[in-house]
Amino acid sequence: MTVILGQLFTGVSIGAVLLLIALGLALTFGQMNVINMAHGEFIMAGAYTTYVLQQTITDAGLSLLVALPIAFAVAGAMGVLLEWALIRRLYTRPLDTLLVTWGVSLMLQQLARDVFGAPNVQTKAPDILTESTSLGADLSIANSRLFILGLVVLAVAALTAALKFTPLGRRIRAVVQNRDLAAVSGIPTARVDRLTFFIGSGLAGVAGVALTLLGPIGPTMGTNIIIDAFLVVVVGGIGQLKGSVIVAFVLGMLQAMVEYLTTLSVAKVIVFIAIVAFLQWRPQGLFTLRTRSLA
Amino acid sequence: MSALTNPRARAWLGFALGAVVLFAAAPALLTDFRLSLLAKYLCFAIVAVGIGLAWGRGGLLTLGQGVFFGLGGYAMAMHLKLADAGEGNMPDFMELYGQLDELPSWWAPFANPVFALAATVLLPMLVAFGLGSLVFRRRVRGAYFAILSQALAAAMVILLIGQQGTTGGTNGLTDIEGFFGYDLDDPVNQRMVYFIIAGVLLALLALTRQLMNSRYGELLVAVRDSENRVRFLGYNPANVKLVAYVVAAGMAGLAGALFVPAVGIISPALIGIVPSIEFVIGVAVGGRAALLGPVLGAVAVAWAKTALSERFPGTWTYLQGAMFVLVVAFLPGGLASLWGMVKRRREAAPPAPESTERVLVKEVAA
Numbered sequence: 001m002t003v004i005l006g007q008l009f010t011g012v013s014i015g016a017v018l019l020l021i022a023l024g025l026a027l028t029f030g031q032m033n034v035i036n037m038a039h040g041e042f043i044m045a046g047a048y049t050t051y052v053l054q055q056t057i058t059d060a061g062l063s064l065l066v067a068l069p070i071a072f073a074v075a076g077a078m079g080v081l082l083e084w085a086l087i088r089r090l091y092t093r094p095l096d097t098l099l100v101t102w103g104v105s106l107m108l109q110q111l112a113r114d115v116f117g118a119p120n121v122q123t124k125a126p127d128i129l130t131e132s133t134s135l136g137a138d139l140s141i142a143n144s145r146l147f148i149l150g151l152v153v154l155a156v157a158a159l160t161a162a163l164k165f166t167p168l169g170r171r172i173r174a175v176v177q178n179r180d181l182a183a184v185s186g187i188p189t190a191r192v193d194r195l196t197f198f199i200g201s202g203l204a205g206v207a208g209v210a211l212t213l214l215g216p217i218g219p220t221m222g223t224n225i226i227i228d229a230f231l232v233v234v235v236g237g238i239g240q241l242k243g244s245v246i247v248a249f250v251l252g253m254l255q256a257m258v259e260y261l262t263t264l265s266v267a268k269v270i271v272f273i274a275i276v277a278f279l280q281w282r283p284q285g286l287f288t289l290r291t292r293s294l295a
Numbered sequence: 296m297s298a299l300t301n302p303r304a305r306a307w308l309g310f311a312l313g314a315v316v317l318f319a320a321a322p323a324l325l326t327d328f329r330l331s332l333l334a335k336y337l338c339f340a341i342v343a344v345g346i347g348l349a350w351g352r353g354g355l356l357t358l359g360q361g362v363f364f365g366l367g368g369y370a371m372a373m374h375l376k377l378a379d380a381g382e383g384n385m386p387d388f389m390e391l392y393g394q395l396d397e398l399p400s401w402w403a404p405f406a407n408p409v410f411a412l413a414a415t416v417l418l419p420m421l422v423a424f425g426l427g428s429l430v431f432r433r434r435v436r437g438a439y440f441a442i443l444s445q446a447l448a449a450a451m452v453i454l455l456i457g458q459q460g461t462t463g464g465t466n467g468l469t470d471i472e473g474f475f476g477y478d479l480d481d482p483v484n485q486r487m488v489y490f491i492i493a494g495v496l497l498a499l500l501a502l503t504r505q506l507m508n509s510r511y512g513e514l515l516v517a518v519r520d521s522e523n524r525v526r527f528l529g530y531n532p533a534n535v536k537l538v539a540y541v542v543a544a545g546m547a548g549l550a551g552a553l554f555v556p557a558v559g560i561i562s563p564a565l566i567g568i569v570p571s572i573e574f575v576i577g578v579a580v581g582g583r584a585a586l587l588g589p590v591l592g593a594v595a596v597a598w599a600k601t602a603l604s605e606r607f608p609g610t611w612t613y614l615q616g617a618m619f620v621l622v623v624a625f626l627p628g629g630l631a632s633l634w635g636m637v638k639r640r641r642e643a644a645p646p647a648p649e650s651t652e653r654v655l656v657k658e659v660a661a
Binding site for chain 2: 059086093095099109
């Protein structure tokens with residue numbers, strides 16, 4: 001029983017991390033159909049922001065809290081810059097956007113290497129997050145995992161509320177559902193796109209802050225996670241968030257379960273096969289917006 | 296002058312020129328070391344020909360060609376390792392890790408040279424057929440396909456590294472000494488490997504040219520440009536794409552198989568996400584839809600990488616990133632399209648109306 005519960009929580013916490021890194025993508029990929037391969041490097045930017053802040057503010061807890069909004073702003077600004085400089089010229093060519101942003105991600109990685117050095121760096125987590133909470137006899141949960149879970153819940157709730165109740169959220173949903181109709185109704189779609197990109201990229205920065213609690217910060221950390229994040233969004237279906245939320249946790253559970261029964265490498269392969277099989281059943285992902293386009 | 300305007304004569308002339316460069320000029324002018332580097336670049340060029348067909352003509356951005364390159368490479372390397380070890384012995388690295396008492400059963404058939412050679416091409420084609428027929432039939436396309444193909448590369452690398460005892464793990468299969476009885480340390484035999492690679496490249500170029508100029512080639516371009524219209528005409532676009540993907544996979548597998556004797560190693564670092572996308576950049580720079588663009592682009596990019604990354608490793612990464620950005624965003628036709636632009640400008644000077652047929656040909660090429 002304890003084993004099952006333990007694995008269950010491992011799955012939930014893998015899912016939470018997956019969701020956190022995929023949340024921003026769900027917005028930019030879902031909203032604008034833009035494949036931003038530099039998203040992983042925005043996550044890296046958030047992580048390095050935490051590192052830099054900890055060099056100036058030595059208190060680990062305070063610097064972590066301060067890092068959250070600042071990383072959001074830093075990564076968001078990078079996203080807006082990228083959107084303004086390149087992506088808006090390529091809206092009709094999604095595959096080319098993928099390659100162009102890959103090029104940007106290569107340059108950002110090298111920039112990180114030049115500024116912070118090639119070896120990984122580490123931040124110090126506040127004491128309360130290095131401990132673990134025990135639940136029952138021999139089951140305990142690392143507080144850092146709980147913190148990430150809380151952060152994800154908060155981020156999803158905030159994003160959902162923003163999309164649902166604010167004027168900006170209404171405009172974003174209008175543009176997702178029918179870009180042309182939104183434009184003729186007087187919604188400045190280009191500006192909405194840029195704001196969406198700011199929020200989506202900013203969420204990557206927040207994810208970066210959270211990842212500093214789990215492992216080292218390095219120039220290539222973005223490449224290793226970006227594929228998983230994209231898979232979550234592809235399987236979840238673009239255009240809304242709930243698909244990504246469900247899929248992130250399901251994939252996390254699946255990964256944890258298969259990994260427990262076999263090995264990490266086999267688990268990765270089985271998850272991939274499961275995704276291809278799932279797309280046989282629902283090629284557009286779990287949830288899709290109904291449109292009349294030929295798909 | 297007629298030889299330069301007649302497309303068939305021009306193709307023959309081009310192949311003759313390519314043969315002279317590859318078989319006579321390069322071996323005569325380059326040192327053994329440079330020639331072996333060129334052999335490596337030509338392997339990448341073979342992969343590029345396949346990507347040019349699938350991506351340039353078919354619109355299938357495959358970011359996982361490294362998987363097929365790796366399947367071919369590992370199939371060849373497994374055979375060569377077994378041949379090096381001799382009958383009944385295990386390859387050296389298996390003895391080293393000492394986890395196994397006998398050869399794993401899935402290694403055994405690769406001792407047979409015919410099986411191994413067939414596997415280098417057929418195994419990648421089989422995997423591509425499996426994934427492609429699932430994915431294309433359900434109309435998963437565009438960026439979704441690109442991400443899936445990239446995830447395939449990630450999964451393959453993780454699997455190879457995880458199964459260290461039987462695949463060599465991160466190190467891969469190294470120290471390959473012989474190639475079907477020929478000692479690879481001997482420069483003469485290295486030269487022979489180079490000639491084989493150059494010959495295969497030319498043969499595959501001829502095959503691809505036939506394929507591109509056939510009715511199938513036209514259908515492939517039509518699917519790229521307007522899949523639904525092709526469907527309404529009564530063709531099944533899934534099958535058209537599948538053929539291009541499988542052919543490209545076979546080419547990548549063959550390239551991987553030839554890479555092993557040329558370089559003496561195959562490892563996960565050569566086939567993962569990053570090398571897979573590096574195959575694509577050469578194609579993009581050279582010109583994705585042209586026949587020769589991918590080949591020249593792949594060789595040029597690989598050469599530039601060797602030349603620059605030895606001295607300025609950081610600069611090379613910036614340059615590579617900048618190449619992706621500039622070429623793909625602002626010159627999607629690659630360098631091959633520059634030639635067309637220059638020609639069009641020159642032709643524009645005397646205002647002679649172009650025949651519709653030539654305009655069509657150009658549009659297809661662009």
